[in-house]
Amino acid sequence: MAAVDISPAAALYRRAKYPTPTALVYEGQEFSAAQLGRTAVELTAGLAEQGLRRGDRIAYLGFNSVTFFHALFAAAHLGAVFVPVNFRLAADEVRHILTDSGAHTVVVEEGHRELVESVLGDIPARRHILVDTDPACPAATAPAVLWTPLSALLGPGRPEREPVPLHDDDLGALMYTSGTTGRPKGVMLTHGNLWWNAVNVDSMVDTRSDDVNLAAAPLFHIGGLNALTLRTLLRGGTVVLRRGFDPAECLEDLVQHRVTAFFAVPAMYAALARTPGFTEAELGALRSAVVAGAPVPPQLIKDYAERGILLQQAWGLTETAPFATYLPAELTLEKAGSAGAPMPYTEISLSDPVTGARIAEADTRGEICVRGPNVTPGYWNNPEATGAAFDDAGWFHTGDIAHRDKEGFYYIVDRLKDMIISGGENIYPAEVERVLAACPGVLEAAVIGVPDPKWGETVEAVLTCAPGTSLTLEEVREFAGRHLARYKLPTRLLLVDQLPRNASGKLAKGELRRLVEAEPAADTL
Template sequence: MIVPTTTELSPAARVDTLAAQTGRRVALVYEGSTYGYAALADQARRLAAVLAAGGTTEGDRVVYLGGNSVTFLTTFLAAARLGAVFVPVNSRLTAPEVAIVLSDCAPHTLVTEPEYRPVAEAASPGSARLLSVPGDPAATAGEAPPSPWETLPAAAGPAPEPVHCGPDRIAMLAYTSGTTGRPKGVELTHGNLWWNGVNQDMVATSAPLDVTLVVAPLFHTAPLGSFALRTLMRGGTVVLRRGFEAGSMLADLETYGVTTVFAVPAMFAAVAAHEGFAAADLSALRTAVTAGAPAPASLIERYRERGIALQQAYGLTETLFAAYLPADRIATHSASVGLPLPYTEIRIVDPAGDLAGAGGLPPGERGEVCVRAPTVARGYRGKPEATAEVFADGWFRTGDIGYLDPDGYLYLVDRRKDMIIVGGDNVYSAEVEQVLARFPDVEDVAVVGVPDEHEGESVVAIVTGRAAPGPTGPRARPALAELRRFAESELARYKLPTRVVHADRIPRNAMGKLDKPVIRAALADRDESVFDAAAAPAPTPAAEAAPAPASVADPAAPWLYTLAALPPDEQYRLVFDAVVAGIARTIRGGRAVVAPEDRLQDIGLGSLAAVELARRLGDTLRLRLPSTTLFDHDSVDALVRHLTARVVAGNTRPAVLDRLTDFERAVRDAPADPAVRAELRIRLRGALNRLAADEGPLVPAPAGTPTDRDLFALLDAELGPA
């Protein structure tokens, strides 16, 4: 099916439309701050104006080097507005690796977050414009970088109207991970992205009220195109996190009522292992999708026990999503990556045959997975031979080995390049990995082939796991003989490993896939240090910059515990200032000045922003505020008066506190019997313990001048007879 060329597929034009129709609806929640569609469109228009003023025009490549951020998305929208090509670069790459990408795409402009400037400078071809931008557009600008770096000006000229984006216009260059060689720039069109959204909507609908959580790196096509972009184009809300942390992801799923989420299996596993997973309210979560690596049956079961269908999906950078396992089929086809998406064809062909005109293999027979769909990219930038090798007649050779069952479900066996040939027989490493992964106490496993003088290649298994308990203490990690005996009932003898390497960690790439080239190189060089725990990659700049989890409360206001003693006007002013500061931190791009008479609904408060502001004010004022607090008051003035009364009331303590100082003095000076004095002290300590258990703050108060008789009477009244 071909989309008419008159159809407007520009994501920039779509966001403009949503901003005009429903500008206060929350488009984006980024690390606790919210952006309405109007604010998001304004940020994208501003950046587009700056790019245009610097000469960016249709077809130019605009590179983004940075982590998950607001600016990542606004750069994509700004490029689309100008008809330019967006190029997201893997933020984990080194300068030499980035240089390969830049050399291939010949960028006009590098949009770079400040902490990535050293990498960009080292990798830049020298002709590109260098634009330094904060990941958060509302962040305070730091010291201006030296020339030739430019920064966003305080004000920009008017942005051009969005360029028409038909289905064949290139939207982005998405570079392959390079695990099988030099990375190639995949030319994805606006039509590819549009059809990807349509395909997914047919099996997992996205709606304007949906809330999508994005924790995976946006430089990958799944979190960007299939979740963040699809949600924004339909008027939903994207909760975007700078990086992944299991506790934060679990808190976000619950706090924001997330309805759709994508993550790799390792991320879902970390959340399931969190201590709060069993009790978390995940009732809003309708769609949870995983891809990038096989999801173990035990992980799928763990989520099923919580009422969540963890759905497998399959796709590549060149195809976007191609297959999807429906939620109601997980129980019967848990090992499958799903059925072909509605506008997608999947064929299994002979890996050694020609793609053009190749017939499909019968069900159950293994071969190379090929995909044809309107989501399939047009080819690789500047690489006609590489394009011709895998693209033909609308089909794409995935390089994956798999089979279709009689009902059309796709099962993956291995990567074609990961296939091991032992004495002329094919061994699919993924098949061996799946069997060995079931061995008790094996936590992770990778299987690769290494040169063998007799068989051509031999099978090596790298495993991680803990020493299992035995009758006389912990037993050693599984030996080669144990693994072979365990697997021999399911695998032919030539498929069994001939060597086992015990590892602390197994290298994986950014999407959680086994990094087979690194593993093979380490074995070839006889250098197994990459499997040591100390070899784990250092935190990336994005991870280092990630803020504390959302559960960490904002600091309490310094005047909080003395508010009750201040004049009413001063009480009001302090709480008003706290509310205004909370609004400024929560609603980025909102009004600069807030007055008491302003209606809360007029200052840009959508539903999620109101919930976030209530949480923030509760932290600042040390109050337990329901999430509906902002909806219960019409104006800023009404909210401030309510909060002031709550704080003052919370700081009003029982009368006994006003007398404790004198009471202690009376006990100390009383000429009573020592036993009586000891009893009084015990009772006093009990009173203090009971008061300390109260949730409100203890407020020192001036002591009165009661008599000893009054004090002892007060003690009896408060605690009862001894």
């Protein structure tokens, strides 16, 4: 039997043949599927004229935009590999990604042009395209010797090409990890990985063909792109796309567009809950509020439940495209703190971090491992990292520590590499952070291990507090001591205005460590 074509470009063109709602609402503009498809076809012809071929990599550097999708669909049309680049990276990091990926073409928004120009002599890209077609982007002014305006690649007159049929094993995207453990690695995501995630989501989440999805998380992040957004576009719904996340704007969009599906990381949901008008806002249409990307404080779940919104926790990584587990809405409160059970077409197991032995017992901590059609085949041009991540049975070792209850629901404890060892005892920061986040007056909590002459390491808490609140270490320890063993309690406290986070909304532990080193704890035992 012939393999089924699962190209996202082909799916968009199929949608365009039928009467469906507006496909994309972007910064005041509305686009039908036919309009998106027509521009993608024109861009495909222009990129082909520039020499882009099947298997070549095309990088995109800019904020969320309609042009991001034009480039993604044009890449799929040609069978090229799409490389979305984190727009917050420094020049050296962008240089590494563009060089490591071997990008043939780079598409850049004004505002990021000068950064890319600073590394042009070091990267292999042969074509440099500057976005000049989007009124929401800064006006493009660039040296013609270096840049081709995107508008020059659009318009009729070029020969059109048939979309390349794409199947499970065809490489669709390279998405680079945040690099918290070193240089970012290029996660290879096949079209099968992306497609099977959509199947998993549609099998478990209350998604529908006419969904209205708000996309405010960055699209270069797998959660922002493939949790709900891409499947909504291709299945027939409407995506309300924002260039970035602004809590007040987000709240307005949820109400005005009667958003039904929304993915965000916990920090975004927390900021939204603190926005004036949140308590009174009419959010009755929101039925699929998915939260993932970082540990979810139980207090956040309770706060939203009081508003009648059941946050649905999921867990996964870039390498799982993104979801491997999911907790249905009806279990939000009963299983608060759980990341859910395995997705239907994904296998989960726990292994002993030292011996690698499978853990069958309930309530026993181990490294969470994943296997399934949504799991990456490995890292781009990095056989060492691929070999280290996969065992002989094909399990991908995530580096996350979890335990499973007797009913088969998983609870993510922390990252293996973030574990603190104090006096021979293992302390998982996420466990302590969840408790501290519930302390009255605390807005956000982070915990790291710092050197200690007696215990080897000790716990330092870094907190942000509500206006007018100033906690002491004694107060924090008194509250946390009601829920945690004494050896897990912070012995150092630092109050800050804001916790450092990366563009995906995750806590930037490296920056946090540098902050702690530069600013000694104000309160210690």
